[in-house]
Each structure stands twice: as C-alpha cells, then as structure tokens.
Amino acid sequence: MNSILISPNIRHPYGLLLFVFLVAAGLAGNYFSFPVFLNIDFLFGSIFAMLALQYFGLGWGTLAAALIGSYTYVLWNHPYAIIILGAEALWVGVLMTRRRVGMVLADTLFWLLVGMPLVFFFYRLVMHVPLSSVTFLMTKQASNGMANALLARLIFTGLVLGFRSSQTSFREIIYNLLTAFVVFPGLIMLAIGSRADFAETDHRIRASLLQDSARLDHYVNTWVINRKSAVLKLAETAAVKTPQQMQAHLEQAQKLDSNFLRLGLMDAQATTTAYYPLLDELGHSTIGKNFADGPFIPDLKRTLQPMVSEAIMDRIGIARPMVAARAPVLLDGKYGGYVTGILSLTQIREQLDSSTVGHAVLYTLLDKKNQVIMSNRSDQTVMTPFKRGRGQLSQLDAGISQWVPSVAANTSISDRWQESVYVAQTAVGDLAEWTLILEQPVAPFQKTLYKNYSDKLTLLFVILLAALILAEVLSRQIMGTLDVLGALTRNLPFRVAASDNDIVWPETAIKETNDLIGNFREMSKLLKAQFDEIQEVNETLEQRVADQTAELKASELHLQTIIENEPDCIKIIDAQGRLLHMNPAGLAMIEADALAQVAGRPVLDLIAPEYRAAYWDLHQRVLAGARMQMQFEVIGLKGGRRWLETHAVPMLDHAETMQLAVTHDITERKQMEEQVRQLAFYDPLTLLPNRRLLTDRLGQAMAASKRSACYCALMILDLDNFKPLNDTHGHLLGDLLLIEVARRLTHCVREIDTVGRFGGDEFVVMLSELSTDQALSTAQAQAVAEKIRSSLSEPYLITVHHESRSDTLLTHYCTASIGVVIFMDNETPQDDILKWADAAMYRAKKVGRNTVRFYDSKA
Numbered sequence: 001m002n003s004i005l006i007s008p009n010i011r012h013p014y015g016l017l018l019f020v021f022l023v024a025a026g027l028a029g030n031y032f033s034f035p036v037f038l039n040i041d042f043l044f045g046s047i048f049a050m051l052a053l054q055y056f057g058l059g060w061g062t063l064a065a066a067l068i069g070s071y072t073y074v075l076w077n078h079p080y081a082i083i084i085l086g087a088e089a090l091w092v093g094v095l096m097t098r099r100r101v102g103m104v105l106a107d108t109l110f111w112l113l114v115g116m117p118l119v120f121f122f123y124r125l126v127m128h129v130p131l132s133s134v135t136f137l138m139t140k141q142a143s144n145g146m147a148n149a150l151l152a153r154l155i156f157t158g159l160v161l162g163f164r165s166s167q168t169s170f171r172e173i174i175y176n177l178l179t180a181f182v183v184f185p186g187l188i189m190l191a192i193g194s195r196a197d198f199a200e201t202d203h204r205i206r207a208s209l210l211q212d213s214a215r216l217d218h219y220v221n222t223w224v225i226n227r228k229s230a231v232l233k234l235a236e237t238a239a240v241k242t243p244q245q246m247q248a249h250l251e252q253a254q255k256l257d258s259n260f261l262r263l264g265l266m267d268a269q270a271t272t273t274a275y276y277p278l279l280d281e282l283g284h285s286t287i288g289k290n291f292a293d294g295p296f297i298p299d300l301k302r303t304l305q306p307m308v309s310e311a312i313m314d315r316i317g318i319a320r321p322m323v324a325a326r327a328p329v330l331l332d333g334k335y336g337g338y339v340t341g342i343l344s345l346t347q348i349r350e351q352l353d354s355s356t357v358g359h360a361v362l363y364t365l366l367d368k369k370n371q372v373i374m375s376n377r378s379d380q381t382v383m384t385p386f387k388r389g390r391g392q393l394s395q396l397d398a399g400i401s402q403w404v405p406s407v408a409a410n411t412s413i414s415d416r417w418q419e420s421v422y423v424a425q426t427a428v429g430d431l432a433e434w435t436l437i438l439e440q441p442v443a444p445f446q447k448t449l450y451k452n453y454s455d456k457l458t459l460l461f462v463i464l465l466a467a468l469i470l471a472e473v474l475s476r477q478i479m480g481t482l483d484v485l486g487a488l489t490r491n492l493p494f495r496v497a498a499s500d501n502d503i504v505w506p507e508t509a510i511k512e513t514n515d516l517i518g519n520f521r522e523m524s525k526l527l528k529a530q531f532d533e534i535q536e537v538n539e540t541l542e543q544r545v546a547d548q549t550a551e552l553k554a555s556e557l558h559l560q561t562i563i564e565n566e567p568d569c570i571k572i573i574d575a576q577g578r579l580l581h582m583n584p585a586g587l588a589m590i591e592a593d594a595l596a597q598v599a600g601r602p603v604l605d606l607i608a609p610e611y612r613a614a615y616w617d618l619h620q621r622v623l624a625g626a627r628m629q630m631q632f633e634v635i636g637l638k639g640g641r642r643w644l645e646t647h648a649v650p651m652l653d654h655a656e657t658m659q660l661a662v663t664h665d666i667t668e669r670k671q672m673e674e675q676v677r678q679l680a681f682y683d684p685l686t687l688l689p690n691r692r693l694l695t696d697r698l699g700q701a702m703a704a705s706k707r708s709a710c711y712c713a714l715m716i717l718d719l720d721n722f723k724p725l726n727d728t729h730g731h732l733l734g735d736l737l738l739i740e741v742a743r744r745l746t747h748c749v750r751e752i753d754t755v756g757r758f759g760g761d762e763f764v765v766m767l768s769e770l771s772t773d774q775a776l777s778t779a780q781a782q783a784v785a786e787k788i789r790s791s792l793s794e795p796y797l798i799t800v801h802h803e804s805r806s807d808t809l810l811t812h813y814c815t816a817s818i819g820v821v822i823f824m825d826n827e828t829p830q831d832d833i834l835k836w837a838d839a840a841m842y843r844a845k846k847v848g849r850n851t852v853r854f855y856d857s858k859a
C-alpha cells in the first residue's frame with residue numbers, strides 16, 4: 001500500500017476531545033450491539049478503536065482500543081476482550097506504520113495469526129468452553145473484527161477523500177471495496193439467516209416439547225386409568241366372591257397385566273385374605289398379613305373411591321419406586337375391605353425413555369409431594385424432592401418456560417445458554433396427581449447452530465481471503481505498471497538529461513495505462529531533444545561567459561592598474577562615512593603607508609576640524625544622489641596638512657549607496673595663489689601692504705569712520721637722506737634698513753592700524769577709530785607720529801657681509817619726515833587725503849626733516 005495515513009494528531013486543538021469522543025462512541029458501539037442468536041452479538045466498538053488508531057497513531061490508538069474493550073469486562077466479567085482488542089490495534093498499527101501494510105490486510109493477518117489463537121486460548125484453555133462453541137466464537141469474532149476494521153477504514157478514507165486534505169492509494173480503495181462487497185452482504189445475510197434459523201429452531205424445540213408432553217401425558221393418564229379400572233373391577237368381583245375364588249382372579253389379573261407386581265384382597269380389618277403371589281421374595285406366605293396401619297385406610301373408608309398411592313420404595317424385593325392402586329370392596333354399600341394392586345412403573349419408564357431418547361429430552365415424573373418418581377436426569381434421586389439447583393425459570397408461553405441456571409460470573413454467554421433448558425411441566429396421572437416435567441436442553445441445538453454458523457463464517461472468511469488475493473492480483477495488474485511508471489517518471493527530466501534514452505518503459509495489456517506510457521515515452525523524447533538543444537546553447541553561453549569573464553578580468557586589471565597609478569586619490573566611503581578603499585596616491589596624501597592603517601576608520605578623522613561639518617554635509621548630499629565638489633584641508637597621520645580638492649559622486653554597491661571620490665592635491669596651487677596674493681597686495685621686501693592694499697584699507701577706514709563718527713589719521717613717512725646709504729653700502733644694505741624701518745613702524749601702532757610701503761623709502765601709517773573729537777584725535781595722531789619719528793631716529797645696527805673678509809657691524813643714523821592728515825567720513829576723495837598727507841610730509845622735509853607736520857589747508 002502506498003498511502004497509509006496514520007498520524008499522531010493528539011496535539012491538535014480538539015485532539016483530546018476527539019479522542020474522548022471516539023472512546024465514548026466505542027463504548028456505546030459495544031453497548032448497542034447487534035444480536036445474532038443465543039445472545040451472541042456483533043459489537044461495533046472496535047470501529048472507533050480503529051478510527052482512533054488511524055487518527056492518533058499507535059500509542060493512543062492502542063489505549064483507545066483497551067478502553068473500549070473494558071466495556072466487555074463489565075459485560076462478561078473477563079478481561080479477554082481488552083487484551084484481544086488492544087492487541088488488534090497494536091498489531092494493525094505496527095503493520096501499518098512499520099511495514100506499510102493496509103489496515104484491512106493487517107487486520108485479516110491479525111485474526112488469522114493472533115486473534116483466533118487468542119480466542120481459542122482464552123475460551124477453550126482457560127474457560128473450558130466446548131470446542132464447537134470455541135470454533136464458532138473464533139470465526140464470529142474474526143469476522144466481526146475484520147468487518148469493523150473495514151468499516152473504520154472506509155469511513156476514514158472516505159473522510160480523507162471528502163476533505164481532500166491528503167491522498168489515499170487506489171490499490172487500497174480496490175482492496176477495501178472488493179472486501180466490503182464480500183464481507184458486508186455476507187455478514188448481513190448470515191446475521192439475518194441466523195436469526196431466522198434460531199427462531200425456527202426455537203419454535204421447533206417448543207413444538208416438539210409440547211407434542212411430547214401431550215403424548216406422554218395421555219399415556220400416563222391412560223396407564224393410571226387402566227390400572228385403576230382393573231383394581232375397581234377386582235373390588236367389585238370381590239364383593240360377590242369368596243377370597244378363595246378371588247385368589248384365582250387375582251392371579252389371572254396379574255397375568256393379564258404385567259404392570260401389577262402383586263395383587264391382594266384385604267378384609268375390613270386390612271388382613272390379606274387373597275394375594276398373588278402367595279409367597280413373597282423371602283418365601284413367606286402373603287396371606288394373613290395385616291396392613292391396618294396403612295395411612296390410606298381412613299381415606300378409603302371415607303371416600304369409598306379407588307385411589308392411587310404416593311410413590312413408595314418397594315418394601316419387598318429390589319428397592320424401586322412403585323405405587324399401589326386401591327379400590328374399596330363395598331358390601332351392601334359399606335366398606336368391607338379393599339383390593340390393592342402394587343404397580344411397577346417400569347412400563348411408564350420405558351415409554352418415557354423411548355419417547356425421549358431421540359432428541360435428548362430430559363423427563364422427570366414427580367408425585368404429588370414433588371418427590372421424584374423417575375427421571376433420566378442423572379442429578380435426581382428417586383424419592384427425594386425434585387431439585388434443579390440455582391437458576392431462573394421464566395415463562396415463555398403457554399406450557400413452556402425456560403430455565404437458565406445461575407453460573408459462575410465469568411462463564412461465557414455460550415456456556416450459560418448451553419446449560420439452559422426449555423421446560424414443559426404438566427399434571428398427569430389422574431388420581432395420582434403426578435407432575436411430568438419434560439426438559440429440552442439447548443446444548444445440542446446450540447451445537448448444531450454453532451457448527452452451522454462456524455461453517456458459514458469459515459466459508460465467508462475463505463471468500464474474504466480469496467477477495468483479498470483477487471484484490472492484490474487486480475491491483476498488481478492495474479497498479480503494478482502504474483507503480484513502475486511512477487518510479488520511472490520520478491525526476492524524469494533528470495533521468496532524461498542523464499541517460500541516452502535508455503529508459504525501459506513497461507508494457508501492459510491495459511489500454512489506458514499503455515496510452516499513458518506512450519505519452520510519457522513521447523514526452524521524454526521531446527525532453528531529451530530540448531535538453532540537448534539547451535545543452536548546446538548552454539555550452540555556447542558558457543564559452544561566451546568565460547570569454548567575457550576573461551575580458552572583464554583584463555579590464556579590471558587595467559582599471560586596477562590605472563587606479564593604483566593614478567596620481568589623484570581615488571577613494572570609496574560607505575554610508576556611515578568609513579573609508580573602505582583608497583589608492584596609493586590617496587594614502588600618500590594622508591601620510592599612510594598601507595590601506596590597513598586607515599581602512600574602516602571614519603574619514604572625518606583625517607579632515608581638518610574646520611572643514612568637518614562641511615565635508616559631512618557633502619557626504620550626505622552625495623548619498624542622496626548629488627555630484628559634489630569641495631576644497632578642504634586634511635591632516636595626515638604624521639600631522640602634515642594638505643589642501644585637497646575632491647569630486648564626489650554616489651556609487652551603488654549591493655543596494656547600498658556609497659561615495660566615490662577623486663581627490664586632487666592642490667597644496668602647491670594654494671601656495672602659489674597665496675604668493676600671487678602676496679605679490680599683488682604686499683611689498684615683497686618688507687611684507688607690508690602695498691599701495692593697492694593700503695588704498696583699499698583707506699576706503700574701508702573711511703566707511704567705518706562714517707559709521708562710528710570717529711576720526712582717522714593718515715601719515716606719509718619718507719626717510720631722510722636714504723640715498724647716501726645705498727650709494728655708499730649698496731642696495732642690499734638699504735634693503736636691510738628698510739626692513740628694520742618696517743618692523744619699528746609695526747611696533748609703534750595698534751593691531752587695527754595699518755602700516756604700508758608705497759615704494760622707495762616712503763611708508764604710510766593709517767590710524768583708525770581715534771576719537772569723535774577732532775582735537776583729541778589730532779593729539780592722539782600727534783603722539784603716535786612722534787613715537788614713530790622717535791623710534792625711527794634710533795640708530796640702526798646693520799651687519800655688513802663681505803666676500804673676502806668677515807662681517808662688520810655698521811651703525812647708521814636715519815630719520816624720517818612725517819606728514820599727517822586727520823579725516824573723517826568718506827566724503828573727501830582718497831586722492832585728496834593722500835595728496836594732503838604728502839603735502840604735509842613735504843612741508844616736514846622742508847622745515848628740516850626728522851619732524852612731524854600736520855596738513856594745514858591754509859598753508
């Protein structure tokens with residue numbers, strides 16, 4: 001079987017509830033059984049045990065079976081059903097899960113190999129049930145169990161197919177259906193038939209018993225009446241005959257009726273006057289014996305009617321029950337003695353024996369005191385009260401009752417029924433007031449019925465096995481090829497791809513399967529062709545990919561070489577701002593020897609603090625997709641500062657955006673620019689602002705003075721008699737003096753003031769933000785000018801270098817003429833201010849040099 005469907009579902013939310021339900025249903029299934037006959041029932045509990053097995057698996061299934069089996073413990077007082085049902089669930093579960101055998105086959109095997117031997121063991125060896133009953137019980141329980149398993153499987157697979165939650169095998173469906181078509185009709189017919197048979201047997205037993213009873217009643221009654229008439233006739237004769245004459249009558253009467261053992265005539269005093277035989281068994285004379293103590297005599301005298309005595313044991317000869325028929329002798333209508341006939345009951349016994357011998361009927365004849373007169377029951381003693389033992393007698397219908405003996409608690413039902421008897425009890429014997437009990441034991445009928453149904457069930461069992469074999473053959477025929485086809489077509493594409501069309505396709509006589517195989521064959525051919533084609537394309541593609549990979553590798557190598565040798569820095573920075581890659585040129589810029597020194601470090605660490613915020617902004621914009629450019633300074637690992645210009649673009653790598661930057665070292669350019677700036681605005685000798693810068697600063701000072709309303713001052717200084725120094729000691733010495741002048745000037749003024757050189761020996765000093773008061777400002781300017789004049793007039797110590805001899809120290813005296821102009825706001829043109837200062841300076845020259853003169857517009 002391919003599909004077994006046995007799963008542990010107990011942890012399912014409603015698993016436990018379902019389990020309890022199945023156990024309860026199983027118990028109910030045993031309770032509401034289907035009676036077949038003689039209290040033999042078909043039980044349905046194991047259907048639910050098998051459902052539990054399939055739904056909950058081996059352990060829970062076995063537990064459910066044992067619980068369901070416990071009901072029969074209550075029912076029959078023995079635990080065998082628990083054992084058998086539990087073993088059935090265990091066996092079936094193991095075969096289903098470990099050997100993948102279908103449930104019905106597994107259950108059939110169980111009953112053949114385990115179940116029936118177990119029934120035999122328990123019922124025959126432990127409970128000593130008769131073999132015929134055991135055979136019947138074995139076949140009944142096996143059929144019952146298998147039918148239940150089949151029903152459970154049909155219900156389960158029906159539910160599975162209905163829910164479409166899983167699959168079940170076609171082979172098992174064939175198995176189950178074939179089996180079901182054999183088992184269920186067979187069992188139903190058997191059950192119906194058996195009940196009819198039982199009813200008929202029951203009817204036959206009762207009818208036969210009633211018939212026997214009527215016939216024997218009649219016989220016994222007639223027998224008693226005949227004997228009574230014979231004695232009455234002798235008593236009438238005795239009334240008119242002498243005892244001697246009666247002796248002959250008695251002898252003749254005895255000869256005519258062998259039932260009479262003895263016949264006698266008693267006189268009114270109960271003394272024998274005539275008797276046959278004359279001698280008893282001991283040889284004593286029977287004449288003259290007195291029976292006046294007979295308890296029946298008062299009755300005879302009172303009723304004057306013939307009577308039959310109670311049974312008594314024969315006092316003469318062999319002790320056997322006998323009765324006496326008595327009739328009074330009437331002399332003139334009065335009691336004058338009696339005739340007694342001692343009757344042997346042998347004829348009645350023979351009649352009862354012969355009437356009952358054929359069908360094992362038990363008879364018992366009781367006297368009016370319910371003492372056993374005769375019986376063919378071995379458990380009854382003559383002349384003792386009739387006793388049946390403990391049991392229950394229930395009336396069935398007119399004249400028939402049933403006796404069921406009380407038996408030990410664990411006696412099987414079949415045993416109870418075997419012990420039971422049908423009873424017909426009637427009053428017989430006329431005057432004798434006897435009771436005839438006829439009893440028909442059920443056992444022989446039960447045996448016949450059991451034999452009959454054992455045979456039928458065995459036949460059903462054999463048919464079932466034949467059906468299973470047929471199912472196996474059929475499903476092999478149909479499904480075998482499909483199974484092979486299933487195995488062959490498993491991973492068919494791979495097989496086709498791996499082999500060179502060497503799949504051996506099965507052949508079958510079934511057309512549909514053959515068509516299917518043909519289709520698969522065609523499909524595999526087509527697949528093979530397509531695989532070959534794909535293979536070819538693949539190979540071409542692989543070659544192309546290999547070529548392109550080689551090309552790519554070469555191109556990557558080129559790129560690598562370019563990057564490695566690129567004089568600019570090429571670097572990659574991840575989204576978090578960490579340096580991932582940098583080429584050697586870049587590493588040199590940050591004074592690193594190897595990438596390992598900086599890889600993974602935040603790039604901001606390398607950037608000069610004042611540029612970090614701007615650089616981070618650039619990084620974020622680049623990540624957002626912008627192409628950016630920026631100039632900034634880095635601080636190398638060894639502390640060196642460099643100016644860099646970076647061009648950054650976003651780069652997508654494995655869904656992460658990063659920054660790819662090409663960075664150029666612009667340190668030299670920046671230095672050049674600085675130099676140019678110096679040249680444009682500063683005097684190269686003294687490094688003081690030149691005329692252009694000074695003019696610019698003058699403009700700024702004028703604007704500021706307008707805002708602050710403070711006065712400014714502009715001084716123009718020209719060195720006195722500078723030319724001779726040049727002429728005497730050369731320009732180089734003159735230059736040194738000019739540098740010293742510049743230094744002294746710078747020292748004389750505040751930070752905010754400007755000192756510049758206009759060229760030659762002419763310097764400019766601009767004082768800003770003096771005071772809002774003109775006089776005060778003039779005084780301040782005067783003081784600064786004086787300070788400058790005084791500072792410049794200090795001697796200059798100049799080291800003179802000689803080529804041929806050692807340096808000499810030259811002391812030079814030099815003064816300056818200073819022209820000062822005070823101004824405020826920017827209404828006055830710059831040129832005028834300069835002109836006025838120049839004019840003032842000339843006036844200072846004119847008045848003798850080394851002096852300070854303020855511009856005077858009137859002068």
Ligand SMILES: Nc1nc2c(ncn2[C@@H]2O[C@H](COP(=O)(O)OP(=O)(O)OP(=O)(O)O)[C@@H](O)[C@H]2O)c(=O)[nH]1
Pocket residue numbers: 718719720721722723724726730731732733734735738759760761
């Ligand atoms: N060493 C040197 N000399 C310069 C430089 N520029 C101008 N000179 C000289 O400075 C001198 C300026 O001379 P003047 O100002 O005309 O003459 P002076 O000797 O200072 O006389 P007074 O100004 O009238 O007192 C000239 O001899 C120039 O050649 C310079 O950059 N270096």
